[in-house]
Amino acid sequence: MKKIKAILFLTLLAVSTAFTVNKASPGYEVGDVATDFSLKNIDGKMVSLSDYDDANGFVVIFTCNHCPFSIAYEDRIIAIDKKYKNLGYPVIAINPNNPEVSKGDDFVSMQKRAKDKGFTFPYLFDDGQKIYPQYGAKYTPHVFVLNKVDGDLVVAYIGAIDSNSSDESKAENKFLEDALDALVVGDNPEITYTKAIGCTIKK
Template sequence: MKKLKLALLLFVAVVAASFTLVTSEKGYEIGSIATDFTLKNIDNQIVSLRDMKDAKGYIVIFTCNHCPYAVAYEDRIIALDKKYKKLGYPVIAINPNNPEKQKEDSFEKMQVRAKEKGFTFPYLFDEGQKIYPQYGATKTPHVYILEKTNKGNVVKYIGAIDDNHADESAVKEKYVENAVNALLNNKEVSVKTTKAIGCSIKV
């Protein structure tokens, strides 16, 4: 009987620990207030969301150098920044990967890649991997659209950039563009969450 009670207690403890782990790593949901961050850009300057005084919101994208999914989206990310930065929604790219686990995602390689591709947006290094868990990002790329309000930066969309990573010409749903367009027109975002498709974040 004592063994049964002990086994039951252990089971409950494991379930409780698992639940705590899941909830603590869940990250932001639609409607969450996203905290600001202070991260180093590829030009060695420190960047925070609050520095962008004229922004109406932000297209925060967790991405990296090595992942083929991230690489496939680079031109589309540049296009998003060029289109929406002037309208108040700049792209903020963040590399969440541990460079000790993936050498191609070192800060120095980030600088090289940004120069090669002509990135028009900040490409920040999540040193110590402190920011991506707050957001709940799991893939590269993984998008969070934030709207600046009096309450703070409200999460309005989470997920993929569009519905076809492999072939831009075959895209039918441009999730990020649709969401930002809705916000710019003071409308409700119709598709608030989608499944991010990409490489797992290297920890």
């Protein structure tokens, strides 16, 4: 009997510990409601999600200037913004890196990068690194798709843009586009979470 009680106690402890670790994990999960933010854009103006009255949701992408993964995806991010902002899901790019640690990720360099590449979307600076931890972003790029439901912005997809960072033509899965295509017609994405591949965010 004592042995059975000991096993039961250890089992309950393991379950409780796993639950606690899960609940303590930082950042959003699919189904969570995202809060708004106010961050400086490359034009010097502050941008919030609430500024977009007509948006049905957002493609929030944490990215930066120097990471080769982010650079490889820039053209794809521009194409996604051009396609989906007209369908109600604009791209909002955020640079989460500490410029004192990550050289080339300062605000002036952000302005230059956006101009050189012809960014069609806001490119915001997470000054003080307060927003990316709320989302739970770990890499650049790291995608969070938000869908407006009864006035709330609900996280609908988290992860990678597609399955091939180096060559778009060889990407067998276009996770972000598939998620957006579903949302545009009022469906839920079939795949809601994938592992983001990129450079770690510099603190």
